Amino acid sequence: MTLANPKIPESARAVAADGTQLRYALMEMARDMPAVITLGRGDPDLPTPPHIIDAANRAMRAGLTAPTPVPGMPALRAAIAERLRAENGLPVAADNVMVTTGGQEGLFLAVQAIINPGDEVLVPDPRYSSYDDAIKRAGGKMVMVPTARDDAFNLDAAAVEAAISPASKALLIVTPSNPTAGIVTEERLRAIADVCIRHNLIVIVDEIYSKIVFPPWRHFSIGALPSMAERTITLDAFSKAYAMTGWRCGYAAAPADVIGAMARIKAVTTGAVATVSQWAGLAALEGPQDCISEYLDIYIERRAVLLAGLKRMGFAYGEPRGGLFVWADSSSTGIHAAELSYLLLKEAGVLIFPGTAFGEKWRDYVRITMLEPIETLRAAIERMLPVLERYRL
Amino acid sequence: MQNPSTLSRPLAERIASLPPPPPPAGENPPLPARVIEAAAAALARGETHYTDRPGIPEFRGWVAEHLRQRWGVTVDPSEVTVTCGSTEARYVTLTLLAEPGSAVLCPGDAARIRGALSLLGAEVVYSVRDDVRLLYLTPDVYRETSIELLQRAEADNWWVVYDLSFAATSPPFHPAQNKKLASRVVTIDSLSGRMAGWRLGWMAGSAAALRLRAGKQAITICTTAVSQWAGLELLRTESA
Numbered sequence: 281m282t283l284a285n286p287k288i289p290e291s292a293r294a295v296a297a298d299g300t301q302l303r304y305a306l307m308e309m310a311r312d313m314p315a316v317i318t319l320g321r322g323d324p325d326l327p328t329p330p331h332i333i334d335a336a337n338r339a340m341r342a343g344l345t346a347p348t349p350v351p352g353m354p355a356l357r358a359a360i361a362e363r364l365r366a367e368n369g370l371p372v373a374a375d376n377v378m379v380t381t382g383g384q385e386g387l388f389l390a391v392q393a394i395i396n397p398g399d400e401v402l403v404p405d406p407r408y409s410s411y412d413d414a415i416k417r418a419g420g421k422m423v424m425v426p427t428a429r430d431d432a433f434n435l436d437a438a439a440v441e442a443a444i445s446p447a448s449k450a451l452l453i454v455t456p457s458n459p460t461a462g463i464v465t466e467e468r469l470r471a472i473a474d475v476c477i478r479h480n481l482i483v484i485v486d487e488i489y490s491k492i493v494f495p496p497w498r499h500f501s502i503g504a505l506p507s508m509a510e511r512t513i514t515l516d517a518f519s520k521a522y523a524m525t526g527w528r529c530g531y532a533a534a535p536a537d538v539i540g541a542m543a544r545i546k547a548v549t550t551g552a553v554a555t556v557s558q559w560a561g562l563a564a565l566e567g568p569q570d571c572i573s574e575y576l577d578i579y580i581e582r583r584a585v586l587l588a589g590l591k592r593m594g595f596a597y598g599e600p601r602g603g604l605f606v607w608a609d610s611s612s613t614g615i616h617a618a619e620l621s622y623l624l625l626k627e628a629g630v631l632i633f634p635g636t637a638f639g640e641k642w643r644d645y646v647r648i649t650m651l652e653p654i655e656t657l658r659a660a661i662e663r664m665l666p667v668l669e670r671y672r673l
Numbered sequence: 674m675q676n677p678s679t680l681s682r683p684l685a686e687r688i689a690s691l692p693p694p695p696p697p698a699g700e701n702p703p704l705p706a707r708v709i710e711a712a713a714a715a716l717a718r719g720e721t722h723y724t725d726r727p728g729i730p731e732f733r734g735w736v737a738e739h740l741r742q743r744w745g746v747t748v749d750p751s752e753v754t755v756t757c758g759s760t761e762a763r764y765v766t767l768t769l770l771a772e773p774g775s776a777v778l779c780p781g782d783a784a785r786i787r788g789a790l791s792l793l794g795a796e797v798v799y800s801v802r803d804d805v806r807l808l809y810l811t812p813d814v815y816r817e818t819s820i821e822l823l824q825r826a827e828a829d830n831w832w833v834v835y836d837l838s839f840a841a842t843s844p845p846f847h848p849a850q851n852k853k854l855a856s857r858v859v860t861i862d863s864l865s866g867r868m869a870g871w872r873l874g875w876m877a878g879s880a881a882a883l884r885l886r887a888g889k890q891a892i893t894i895c896t897t898a899v900s901q902w903a904g905l906e907l908l909r910t911e912s913a
Contacts, residue, residue, distance in 0.1 A: 304726065304887075304890070307726075311725075321723065323722050323723045324722075325722075327719055327721065328716075328721040333716050333717075333721070336716060336899065337713050337716065340709050340712055340713065340903075341709055341713075343700075343703055343704075345701075345704075345868070345870040345871060346697070346698075346699065346700045346701065346869070346870045347697040347698045347869045347870040348697055348870070349694065349696070349697050350694035350695075350697075351694070371675060371676055371677065372676055372677075373676045375676075376676055376677065381757055381872075381892075381893045381897075382893055382894055384891075384892065384893065384894055385892055385893050388891070388892050392685065392687070392792065393684055393685055393688060394680065394682070394684060394685050395685055396685050396686055396687075410890075410891060410894075413888075413891035413892075414891070414892075417768075418685065449682065480681060480682060482680065482681070482682055509675075509676075509677040510677040510679065510680060510681045511680065511681040511682070523721070523722075524721060525721075525722050525723045525894075526720065526721045526722045526723055526724060526895070526897065526898030526899070527721065527897060527898070527899070528757070528893060528894070528895070528896065528897045534677070534680070535677035535678055535679050535680045536676070536677070536678045536679070537678065537679050537680055537684065538680050538684065540693075541684050541685070541688045541691075543693075543694050544688060544691040544692070544693060544694060544788075545688075545691065545792065546694070547691075547692075547693075547694035547695065547760075547788065548691065548760070548764065548787075548788025548789050548791075548792065549760065549761065549764040549789065549792070549892065550757045550758070550760055550761040550764070550872075550892065550893060551757060551758045551760040551761070551872060552697065552870075552872065553872065554757075554870065554871050554872040554897040554899075554900050555870035555871070556712075556870075556871065556897070556899060556900070557897050557899075
């Protein structure tokens with residue numbers, strides 16, 4: 281529970297307003313400060329693997345940079361389809377796939393393709409709030425589906441069904457979740473699929489963190505279930521798994537008519553993905569995959585360090601099962617999460633994001649990334665501890 | 674299971690008004706070797722992460738300086754956002770500055786904006802009407818016509834989107850040279866004619882610059898990092 285904390289300076293109270301833009305305001309504030317440890321943005325600090333860089337270099341030097349068709353290079357679309365068939369069990373061919381300018385654009389295009397003004401989109405709470413804009417632009421209405429820490433932020437079919445109304449058209453699933461690091465387990469996805477089939481609901485599933493799942497947990501694609509292929513739009517990107525955020529290359533898989541619609545929208549909103557990025561994406565799919573497990577091992581080590589630090593800080597957390605974040609309960613500090621994030625940035629030089637950037641009610645939570653080396657994570661914890669002690673009630 | 678061809682529910686109604694994607698533009702002339710080397714150097718030093726949301730500062734600085742030198746138009750680099758080609762700049766600008774149901778005046782070729790306005794639910798009109806709030810102007814429009822419309826824009830508080838991205842030559846005047854109008858003028862330009870496949874454009878200026886930046890971020894977060902470094906080198910080479 282958040283308490284009124286008389287120790288908090290007025291300057292910190294001023295930032296407590298909720299809102300998506302808060303994340304960006306904090307990032308811009310951090311950019312102007314020296315020696316900030318950034319545990320905010322979901323941008324892997326690890327390098328894009330060398331064989332992917334090499335492929336991009338070869339394409340550039342060979343002049344293979346002419347514009348591609350809007351849905352993407354045929355060879356890349358085919359390779360994505362093959363990957364999704366082999367690893368995710370999705371029954372897709374190249375014409376069920378398109379290349380997008382990162383994962384976020386995939387969601388924008390998907391929503392524009394299927395949502396009419398007044399349609400409701402069911403969204404797990406908390407949520408990655410950058411998706412709000414896509415839904416609002418289409419005239420859609422978000423309806424929150426609760427998730428809870430004592431359920432490891434898994435999504436429950438009964439909660440989904442309880443949120444359905446005659447206006448419901450789609451369910452958005454993000455697994456592993458940003459910001460909670462929960463995953464939606466196979467058992468739950470099967471139950472959710474039954475609900476979606478009964479209510480003829482479209483599923484938009486963002487699987488951008490699917491290669492970052494901590495054993496014994498594993499990723500499962502809802503689009504692989506019977507009768508789900510015709511109602512599922514699967515989104516993914518190279519950004520997180522291959523540390524390729526700056527290349528802006530992702531993909532969507534869906535029924536062919538949806539891909540056709542998304543391509544029409546893409547043609548008038550952003551155009552084709554940069555060709556050099558598509559060559560890099562192709563190399564990511566066709567080249568060695570060792571980097572996936574190497575990077576996962578690194579994140580597992582970092583997670584252990586971060587969780588130990590959070591324990592010292594008196595933060596509680598659900599088990600992070602996948603993704604690049606820890607979603608921690610900071611209520612023991614008695615400080616509103618937005619104020620806390622501001623204080624930690626200004627006085628500890630550590631950037632984290634407040635829970636209120638991911639849903640209005642999450643004022644007792646913060647999202648912290650694992651995207652710095654272990655020694656930097658340790659330094660961040662040592663910096664934060666005295667600030668917390670200074671203001672803790 | 675079969676590959677799915679049709680969604681289990683109807684697509685959004687807005688799709689019906691959109692044409693199929695056009696075929697890709699053709700090859701551009703070969704880029705100077707130093708552009709490729711600049712791109713390779715960027716990759717070698719690890720420029721593979723998100724850039725600043727509005728684009729790398731060096732690129733934004735070049736755009737601001739170019740506007741100042743070429744037309745005497747003052748734009749702060751913080752009011753420049755690098756986009757995925759001029760297509761994204763047009764979409765973001767038009768859909769954030771025009772309202773659904775409103776009229777957008779286009780005295781030139783409307784082909785490049787028709788799709789974006791269709792998604793927004795706004796109408797393209799070709800002559801002045803009382804419900805016009807935005808003027809989409811390109812340099813190929815007859816100069817006297819442009820001046821007349823810009824006077825009306827000033828009088829009626831219209832937004833002006835000045836799209837230079839397909840101009841064959843650099844035009845002699847710029848709407849933002851009118852100081853009374855400058856805060857409502859967004860300049861769009863791109864490198865589409867020289868490096869189309871790299872997807873590099875920008876939108877610059879106006880009192881709405883920060884809102885436009887946020888609008889771009891909501892769709893594609895930032896523009897491809899290596900493209901920005903390559904484009905910057907091309908711009909520097911050409912201006913030298």
